Each structure stands twice: as structure tokens, then as C-alpha cells.
Amino acid sequence: FYNDGGVKPKTKRSKRFLESRAPKLTEDVKSAMIMKGGNTSLTITQALKDLYSLRKPNAVLYKKKNITRPFEDSTSLEFFSKKTDCSLFLFGSHNKKRPNNLIFGRLFDFHVLDMIELGIEKYVSLSEIKASKCPEGTKPMLVFAGEAFDTDNEHKRLKSLLIDFFRGPTVSAVRLAGLEHVLHFTALDGKIFMRSYRCLLKKSGCRTPRIELEEIGPSFDFVLRRTHLASDDLYKLAHKQPKALKVKKKKNISHDAFGTKFGRVHMQKQDLSKLHTRKMKGLRKRKGEVVTGEQGGQAPKVAKVES
Amino acid sequence: MAAHSVEALLAKAEQEEAEKLRSIAVHKELDLEFDVGNLLACDKNRIESRDFREQKKEDFLRSLARDNTQLLINEIWKLPTERVEEAIVAKLPEPTTPLPREKPPPKPKPPTKWEQFAKLKGIQKKKKTNLVWDENAKEWRRRWGYKRANDDTKEWLIEVPETADPNEDQFAKRVKAKKERVAKNELNRLKNIARAQKVKVPGVGLTPTAQQSKDELVRAVSVAKTSTASVGRFQDRLPKEKAPKNTGKKRKFEPLIGDFSNEKQKQLELLKVMDSKKPKLDITKAVNKQMREEDREEASAKYKKGAGKKGRKGNMSGKGKGKGGKGKGGKAAGGGGGKKRSKPGKR
Numbered sequence: 001f002y003n004d005g006g007v008k009p010k011t012k013r014s015k016r017f018l019e020s021r022a023p024k025l026t027e028d029v030k031s032a033m034i035m036k037g038g039n040t041s042l043t044i045t046q047a048l049k050d051l052y053s054l055r056k057p058n059a060v061l062y063k064k065k066n067i068t069r070p071f072e073d074s075t076s077l078e079f080f081s082k083k084t085d086c087s088l089f090l091f092g093s094h095n096k097k098r099p100n101n102l103i104f105g106r107l108f109d110f111h112v113l114d115m116i117e118l119g120i121e122k123y124v125s126l127s128e129i130k131a132s133k134c135p136e137g138t139k140p141m142l143v144f145a146g147e148a149f150d151t152d153n154e155h156k157r158l159k160s161l162l163i164d165f166f167r168g169p170t171v172s173a174v175r176l177a178g179l180e181h182v183l184h185f186t187a188l189d190g191k192i193f194m195r196s197y198r199c200l201l202k203k204s205g206c207r208t209p210r211i212e213l214e215e216i217g218p219s220f221d222f223v224l225r226r227t228h229l230a231s232d233d234l235y236k237l238a239h240k241q242p243k244a245l246k247v248k249k250k251k252n253i254s255h256d257a258f259g260t261k262f263g264r265v266h267m268q269k270q271d272l273s274k275l276h277t278r279k280m281k282g283l284r285k286r287k288g289e290v291v292t293g294e295q296g297g298q299a300p301k302v303a304k305v306e307s
Numbered sequence: 308m309a310a311h312s313v314e315a316l317l318a319k320a321e322q323e324e325a326e327k328l329r330s331i332a333v334h335k336e337l338d339l340e341f342d343v344g345n346l347l348a349c350d351k352n353r354i355e356s357r358d359f360r361e362q363k364k365e366d367f368l369r370s371l372a373r374d375n376t377q378l379l380i381n382e383i384w385k386l387p388t389e390r391v392e393e394a395i396v397a398k399l400p401e402p403t404t405p406l407p408r409e410k411p412p413p414k415p416k417p418p419t420k421w422e423q424f425a426k427l428k429g430i431q432k433k434k435k436t437n438l439v440w441d442e443n444a445k446e447w448r449r450r451w452g453y454k455r456a457n458d459d460t461k462e463w464l465i466e467v468p469e470t471a472d473p474n475e476d477q478f479a480k481r482v483k484a485k486k487e488r489v490a491k492n493e494l495n496r497l498k499n500i501a502r503a504q505k506v507k508v509p510g511v512g513l514t515p516t517a518q519q520s521k522d523e524l525v526r527a528v529s530v531a532k533t534s535t536a537s538v539g540r541f542q543d544r545l546p547k548e549k550a551p552k553n554t555g556k557k558r559k560f561e562p563l564i565g566d567f568s569n570e571k572q573k574q575l576e577l578l579k580v581m582d583s584k585k586p587k588l589d590i591t592k593a594v595n596k597q598m599r600e601e602d603r604e605e606a607s608a609k610y611k612k613g614a615g616k617k618g619r620k621g622n623m624s625g626k627g628k629g630k631g632g633k634g635k636g637g638k639a640a641g642g643g644g645g646k647k648r649s650k651p652g653k654r
Contacts (some may be wrong), residue, residue: 023410030409087409109410143375145350159349164406167345173396174346176388179380184372188354195368199376204331208384211331211377213369238407244415 021085025242029169030106031086032059037093038067043100044092046125050218051090053126054166054196056136060084070103071228074112082110088165098225104161108230108238115228116158118192122221131216134181134198139168141179141199146187154227155187177201182213192222331381333374341382344402348379419499460485 009015034052036045052061068076070091077089091103098119105115126133142163148155166183179199186193196217201209230238254262340349354371386397418426425432438447441456448456465477519527528548533539544550561570 023413025412027409106407107409108407113407139346141346141348141376141379143348143350143372143379145352145371145375146354147351149349150351160404160406163345163347163404167347170344170402171399173389173391173398174383175394175396176383177394179346179383182372182376184368184375186354186368186371193368195372197369197372197376199380201380206331208331208381211373211380213373213376215365215369235407237411239405240408240412242412 025244029058030088030164031084032088032090032165033062033080033084033086034059034090035062035080035092036065037069037091037101038065039094040065040092041094041100043120043123044094044102047100047102047120047123047218047220048090048092050126053136054140054217058169060086070105070112070115071117071226074115077105077112078107078110081107090165101225102222104158104165106161106164108234112228113230113234113238114157114161116154116161117225117227118222119225120220121191121223122219124219126216126218129215129217129219131198131214133216137168138178138181139171139174140166140181140183140196142166143182143184144187145184148187148190149185154224154229157227157229158192158224159185181217183217190224192220192224194218194220194222331377333377335374335378339375339378341379342403343382343386344400345404346379346383346399347402347404348375348382350375417503420495420502 007014007018009018032055034048034055036048048061052059066076070077077091081087081089087107089103089105089107091105093101093103095101098117100120100123101117102120103115103117106113144159144162149159150156162185179201182197182199184193184195184197186195195215196219197213198216200212200214202212204210229235252263256262335350335352337350337352340351341347342349350371383397386399388395388397390396424430435450437449439450439456440446441448444456448454450456459481465481467473467475467477471477532542535542
């Protein structure tokens with residue numbers, strides 16, 4: 001195990017710890033750190049707590065206030081992310097100019113990639129909505145509605161950031177009965193409405209159930225404020241996948257409409273006149289018979305067994 | 308009659324209502340985009356601001372959400388399912404939305420020296436058991452580490468082998484050997500890392516260690532001098548600096564096909580020497596050399612004892628040189644004299 005330059009692990013435990021923090025081919029879930037700014041309001045503290053509960057167990061909630069301004073100076077954010085190995089952050093603050101401010105952000109290689117500031121206009125917390133909640137850690141279904149998420153650049157980045165933030169760990173299979181949580185984002189007139197529902201699978205005529213929704217979780221009415229988006233090449237760099245993950249395509253295999261597998265066999269050029277085919281004894285020319293053409297003079301060839 | 312038709316109508320109306328409530332079909336202008344691997348659905352349809360009034364906002368949002376979720380669930384239900392321990396599970400495809408990574412992808416590490424060799428020879432890794440039976444302790448102990456089986460360092464009795472000096476401290480010898488092995492391992496590990504990072508490790512003498520000998524310094528100076536663009540041709544020497552010895556080609560070979568007469572001469576001389584009865588080894592010279600070697604060793608041993616524990620100094624190179632020197636001396640005397648340590652008089 002290389003630990004070039006830095007600390008050489010002395011115990012198995014420290015080695016495992018360092019390996020979990022090292023860059024990997026397929027990465028695990030991103031962790032989020034949720035922190036407060038210099039001044040916070042009740043709305044903000046409640047909102048942060050609710051979002052933390054949505055994001056558990058891959059989140060850390062800091063209790064103390066951090067007097068930093070992410071849009072001006074991101075060094076303390078980067079330091080925190082290095083310490084806790086988190087690549088997503090949520091920073092809540094409140095002042096007169098920007099009341100009830102939430103900054104969603106993500107980092108690449110411990111440097112800030114994107115930061116988007118959203119202001120909360122209306123907020124209904126988890127505790128205010130009296131309904132039975134989903135268990136923690138269920139992978140939510142995400143729905144984005146509105147053309148802005150496709151047309152406007154900032155909204156597109158916001159969409160990608162929200163997907164990163166709210167999707168859970170990548171799983172290979174999901175339990176059909178466990179699809180309970182739905183997060184719905186609607187973009188309209190520069191505002192983004194976030195609602196969280198619990199879906200009930202009702203009987204329908206066929207196999208697929210009918211959905212009925214019941215509002216549970218926190219509901220937010222966001223307004224888009226400042227953004228700090230990564231430059232295009234940094235964004236591209238962050239998306240670079242390692243070559244080992246690319247699926248190697250097997251050459252020379254093709255399928256037709258019926259699913260039959262085809263391949264191509266390459267052969268050298270054959271001299272067809274010297275081709276030894278199967279000899280049908282019954283069809284062989286007999287000595288007595290009259291034969292026409294060039295083959296008259298030739299005696300029938302000795303049967304050469306082709307293996 | 309009328310009652311029947313009314314009943315029929317009511318029944319039909321009820322049935323239609325029930326149908327509507329149970330239907331899973333959703334009508335949308337534009338189809339949604341699905342990324343089932345992420346359980347994601349994107350609705351690009353225009354949302355009319357008219358529908359979006361203050362009182363009905365929540366209801367509008369909820370119905371929109373319901374429709375979209377229904378479509379997503381329809382998609383998910385199309386996936387192949389299997390039964391895993393009394394739960395029905397749908398296998399998700401790979402997520403298709405490109406999302407940025409956390410950290411840059413790891414670079415593939417070049418194989419270490421041993422790994423290259425093993426690949427070349429086709430050596431497979433053999434999995435070893437964790438525990439080994441220890442005869443002395445009569446129990447299973449781990450193969451290496453704390454309280455290991457058959458621990459060399461814990462032996463209280465070491466037989467002095469016949470070929471060794473009776474006054475030599477065997478325990479100290481073992482400890483020293485272990486220290487040297489550890490240092491060698493560490494050096495190899497660092498070399499592997501340097502090779503992986505393509506950091507050029509300069510040769511012996513150029514990375515300054517603690518106590519460098521005179522010829523190491525001279526070598527370092529000569530290497531530094533020749534590492535200019537014109538390979539040191541225009542570098543002036545210091546006033547008292549001597550020309551470095553042992554530079555230039557280490558061995559000079561005659562060209563394969565060249566001077567025939569020269570070659571013939573050489574071969575005839577060789578045959579003459581082989582024929583003659585004169586011994587090739589000058590015994591007195593060899594014996595004197597051996598005596599000088601021994602005196603030098605005693606002097607250095609005294610110095611080392613006096614200096615105490617200072618001596619990690621470029622241990623590898625020092626040891627290499629020492630071994631080389633001893634080997635040569637031994638070989639020269641080996642033809643004439645007996646074993647290495649025997650005094651010449653004893654023959």
C-alpha cells in the first residue's frame with residue numbers, strides 16, 4: 001500500500017481509514033456538511049435540521065456558528081471538507097440584506113466547484129406537518145418540473161446540484177414496496193418550490209399500482225439568488241471518468257432483429273478450383289459414361305478426407 | 308322500467324368514477340425524461356401561471372407531483388424483478404445523469420520491482436494461513452508480528468557455528484542482521500514509490516546523507532560537474548582539485564574483428580603462459596596484502612567502538628564497499644593461504 005510522501009499507516013485500522021479517504025474508481029455516497037453562518041434565524045436552524053434528517057446518515061450537522069462568507073472566502077469550507085471528507089455542503093445564514101439564506105454547494109478535490117444561493121420565502125417544517133414519516137435513509141424519488149430546469153443554465157446546474165444532494169447511495173436494485181419518498185421540485189418564474197411527499201401504492205386494475213401522495217416532509221419556496229458556478233473546463237474535469245470503468249465492447253459481435261448473434265469469420269483467399277468438397281460416391285462419374293467438358297480427360301480424384 | 312335505467316346509469320357512473328380513481332394512465336403533452344438508475348424524472352411541460360393561484364397552489368403542486376410520480380412508477384414497474392428473501396426487488400439500470408466526481412480518478416500505479424518479476428516468471432501469490440503451530444509454546448501463534456511463532460529474536464541459546472569466530476557476539480549479530488534487513492526493505496519501498504512517481508532518485512553520493520566519505524564527495528562533485536549542457540567540458544577546476552580517478556570506461560574491449568596479427572600474438576602468449584610451470588600467484592605479495600587488510604580491519608573496529616552509535620552513515624554503501632574489499636582480499640589469499648582469518652604462519 002503506497003502512501004507516498006504522507007503518513008505511512010502503522011495499524012490496520014488507520015490503513016483502512018486512509019483507504020476509505022483515497023480516490024477510488026467507483027466512489028461511494030457523497031457526504032454533506034451542514035453548517036450555520038454568523039447570524040441565523042429560527043427558520044434557518046429549523047430548515048437545516050430538517051435537511052439534515054433528510055440526508056442522514058451521510059451528513060454532518062455542525063452546531064457552532066462559523067463566521068465566514070462562502071461567496072467571498074471559501075478556504076474554511078475547504079478545510080472543513082478535508083477534515084471530514086465531505087464533498088457537499090449546506091450553509092445557512094440570515095441577515096438583513098439576505099434573509100433566510102441557504103447556500104448549496106459541492107466540492108471537487110477539496111476545492112469549490114459550484115455554489116448556489118437560495119432564499120427561503122416560505123417554509124413549513126417537518127414537525128408542523130402532522131403525518132407519518134418515512135424511515136430515514138430511504139432513497140427518494142426525484143421529480144423536476146418546469147422548463148427552466150432545461151433551458152436556463154443556472155437552473156440546469158441547480159438541478160444537477162440538487163440531484164447530487166438528495167439522491168441517496170447508488171444501488172443496483174430497489175425494493176418495490178420501499179419506494180415511499182418523493183421529492184418534487186417545480187421551477188416557475190424564478191422561484192423553485194420543493195415539496196416532499198410520501199407515496200401510497202394503491203391497487204389499480206393492472207400490475208402497476210396507482211399513486212396517491214401525502215405531504216410529509218419540509219416544504220420550501222426558494223428564490224434563486226447569487227450563484228458561483230464552476231468554469232466549463234473545471235466542470236468537464238470533474239466529470240472525467242476513469243478509463244477502467246468504460247465497458248469494453250467486444251468486437252465482431254452483432255445482433256440482428258431476431259436476436260441472432262452474428263460474427264464475421266475472416267479467411268484467406270481460396271482457389272475455388274482446388275476446393276475439396278464432400279464426395280458423393282453415387283454422383284461420381286463412372287468410367288463408362290460419356291463426360292463433357294474439361295473433366296473428360298481427368299480420372300476421378302482420389303477422395304481426400306477433409307477433417 | 309325507468310327505475311332500471313336510472314339504476315343502470317348510476318351503476319355506470321359509479322363504475323366510471325372507480326375506473327378514473329384506479330387508472331394509472333397520465334396524459335402529458337411532452338413525455339418525461341427518466342433516469343431510472345437515479346429514480347429521477349424530468350418534466351419539461353410548460354406550467355401555466357394561470358393554474359397557479361394562491362389558494363390552489365398546494366393542490367396544483369400536489370396533483371402535478373402525483374402525475375409525474377405515477378409516470379415514474381410506471382417506468383420503474385417495467386424493470387425486471389426478482390424475489391430476494393420475501394421482498395420483491397426491481398433491478399435498477401446504471402444511472403445516466405452525468406454527475407461530477409468527488410475526487411479525481413486514481414492513477415494506475417506502476418507495478419513494483421517484485422510485481423514485475425513475478426509477472427515475468429509467472430509466480431502466483433500463495434495464500435498463507437494466519438496461524439502457525441509453535442512447537443516451543445505448543446500452541447497456534449500468528450505467522451508474524453507480536454508474539455509470533457518460532458521467534459528468532461527470543462531465543463536464549465544460539466549455537467556458535469564452526470565457521471564463526473568464538474568471540475563474536477551471535478545475539479548482536481542477529482539483531483544487526485535484522486536491522487539491516489529492515490533498512491533494506493525500507494529503502495526498496497521508497498525506491499518503489501519513487502519509481503511510481505517518476506521521481507528520479509540520484510545515484511549514491513548525490514543526496515547528502517550524514518557522514519560522507521571522501522570518495523563519495525569526490526564522486527558527487529564529478530557527477531555534478533558533468534551534468535551541464537556540454538557535459539562538463541567547459542567547467543574549470545578549483546585550484547587544488549585533482550582530476551577524478553576511476554572515470555571513463557570501466558572495461559575496454561578489443562574490437563571483434565580488427566588486428567589479426569595482434570590477436571594471433573595474444574593467443575600465442577596465452578598458450579606459452581599456460582604451458583610454463585611458473586605459478587600465477589605471487590605468494591608473498593598475497594600474504595602481505597592479507598596482513599595489511601587485517602590490520603586495517605582491526606583499526607576500523609577500534610574506531611567504531613570508540614565512536615559509539617554514530618554509525619548509520621550510508622550503511623548500504625559502506626557495507627557494500629566493505630564486502631567488496633574483503634571479498635577481493637579473501638579471494639587473493641584463497642589461492643595461496645587457507646581460510647580467511649587464519650594467520651599465514653599457521654600453515
